[in-house]
Amino acid sequence: MSTPTFDRTQSPLIFDLGQDGRANKYVEDARPMTDFLPKSLLRDELPLPDNSELDVMRHFTKLSQRTFGIDLGFYPLGSCTMKYNPRINDAMATKREFAQLHPYTPDELAQGALQVMYELERSLSSLFGMAAFSLNPSAGAHAELAALLIAKKYFKDRGETKRDKVIVPDTAHGTNPASAAMCGFKVISLPSDQRGRVSVEEIKKVLGDDTAVCMMTNPNTLGLFEDHIHEIAQAVHDAGGLMYYDGANANAIMGNVRPGDMGFDLMHLNTHKTFTIPHGGGGAGHGPVGVAAHLVDYLPTPVVRATPKSNGDINAAPSDRYTFSLDFDLPKSIGPMRSFWSNFAHAVRALAYIYANGVGGLKKVSQLAVLNANYIRVKVAEFLDTPYPEICRHEFVASAQELKKETGVKALDLAKALLDHGMMAPTMYFPLIVPECLMIEPTETESKETLDQFIGVLREIVEEAKRNPEAVMAAPVTTVVGRVDETRAARNPDLKWEPAQA
Ligand SMILES: *Cc1c(COP(=O)(O)O)cnc(C)c1O
Numbered sequence: 001m002s003t004p005t006f007d008r009t010q011s012p013l014i015f016d017l018g019q020d021g022r023a024n025k026y027v028e029d030a031r032p033m034t035d036f037l038p039k040s041l042l043r044d045e046l047p048l049p050d051n052s053e054l055d056v057m058r059h060f061t062k063l064s065q066r067t068f069g070i071d072l073g074f075y076p077l078g079s080c081t082m083k084y085n086p087r088i089n090d091a092m093a094t095k096r097e098f099a100q101l102h103p104y105t106p107d108e109l110a111q112g113a114l115q116v117m118y119e120l121e122r123s124l125s126s127l128f129g130m131a132a133f134s135l136n137p138s139a140g141a142h143a144e145l146a147a148l149l150i151a152k153k154y155f156k157d158r159g160e161t162k163r164d165k166v167i168v169p170d171t172a173h174g175t176n177p178a179s180a181a182m183c184g185f186k187v188i189s190l191p192s193d194q195r196g197r198v199s200v201e202e203i204k205k206v207l208g209d210d211t212a213v214c215m216m217t218n219p220n221t222l223g224l225f226e227d228h229i230h231e232i233a234q235a236v237h238d239a240g241g242l243m244y245y246d247g248a249n250a251n252a253i254m255g256n257v258r259p260g261d262m263g264f265d266l267m268h269l270n271t272h273k274t275f276t277i278p279h280g281g282g283g284a285g286h287g288p289v290g291v292a293a294h295l296v297d298y299l300p301t302p303v304v305r306a307t308p309k310s311n312g313d314i315n316a317a318p319s320d321r322y323t324f325s326l327d328f329d330l331p332k333s334i335g336p337m338r339s340f341w342s343n344f345a346h347a348v349r350a351l352a353y354i355y356a357n358g359v360g361g362l363k364k365v366s367q368l369a370v371l372n373a374n375y376i377r378v379k380v381a382e383f384l385d386t387p388y389p390e391i392c393r394h395e396f397v398a399s400a401q402e403l404k405k406e407t408g409v410k411a412l413d414l415a416k417a418l419l420d421h422g423m424m425a426p427t428m429y430f431p432l433i434v435p436e437c438l439m440i441e442p443t444e445t446e447s448k449e450t451l452d453q454f455i456g457v458l459r460e461i462v463e464e465a466k467r468n469p470e471a472v473m474a475a476p477v478t479t480v481v482g483r484v485d486e487t488r489a490a491r492n493p494d495l496k497w498e499p500a501q502a
Contacts, residue, residue: 018051078427078439081273089349103340114322129260130290134299143268143287144179150298163212211241219393233263252394255363275350286346297332368444369394395441409465411436417475
């Protein structure tokens, strides 16, 4: 594949613009401002372009309009829930009282912020049936790591160091085996059955006295609910292992069923997915890790406690006194996963979302997400294969394998063609067990009109593929950059600007 070159005349950098003397100068001579700094720390020269304030504004505003986001159009990415981010979350998170708190603010002066963290922790625990959460980890993968470190320490304390295997179904997200390997566990990949689920017989074959943890996503990444979850949890527990719930798909179950009741001992949530925090482009995430009662002592610190009314019961009713501490009574804690308050603004956003909806609202969110996914699934089945034709949860997978045989048009081409219609592409080629896979997750906030529009566009692209496959394979043609060499873009990104040689 030839590498398209980026046309710099079409997309000038700020360095390509401007002219000497054009910058708006608000001070005549900046030297006095730096006079107090040691000379050794000052640069001799800094070749910044001389642009007027207006040209700088226009340049960056234009760049900002080239991106695509949920606020611009439909974003049906599977697994990584990309839903509308209600503005009330940001209104709360940017309140001066929250946004300007210094991480070293003493507890007495940060009672409101600590109360937010306390109430979020209590809300998540009751919504998902866990004894307690730590809000410390920064993302789902980070929380997986925390949970596996907890499991490791738990088994070490029990003298069960032989438990070094982590079982991961073949539909799992890549972070699951990666987290297990980072903790020094050996990964056992479990094949899914005909129904796209973990089979009780298969898992029993790999369970033993070396089993540490079984990591499961439920509903799994095919959007299917693991309906034998109780028997699976029972078998893992009988073997002495722990059950881990990957909560990335919690949008399908929130308020309806609880991982704690399914038999899970550990779990994470991606509040940036389920609880509507913006996270395009790998932005800051937030991954609370939750545990059942027997693992509470191992949670990462710091944690927030409300001064107990009577004894040290962490479920004590909230009082007017909150404390945030690294030590408390958690001598077995795995310690902090990151500094200070973690991504505190995200805790504010998540709690704002929970309180804006209430438990009844959150339950409805999941039900509508499931309804929307099934509506699209049934319509898409008229023109693309859907390998698991049964009621799905919040997402489903379609396959372009037959279309590819017939026309040469692949899942990748369908995804690229959607971009020309102002819609984000679904996740492609994941999970790995479905060839030419498109994983579609509409989320609950989309209207029937938007869903119909998406179905119509996808149908049109599939029909076009049969008439004129080359046209679909050339897409996208309306975006600033067409097809890139994705391997080179990832492995050798060209991000460096160098001043022209004088
Ligand atoms: C997104 C996702 C993860 C990883 O979460 P991050 O917050 O991106 O680190 C893990 N498992 C599944 C199923 C996911 O969709």
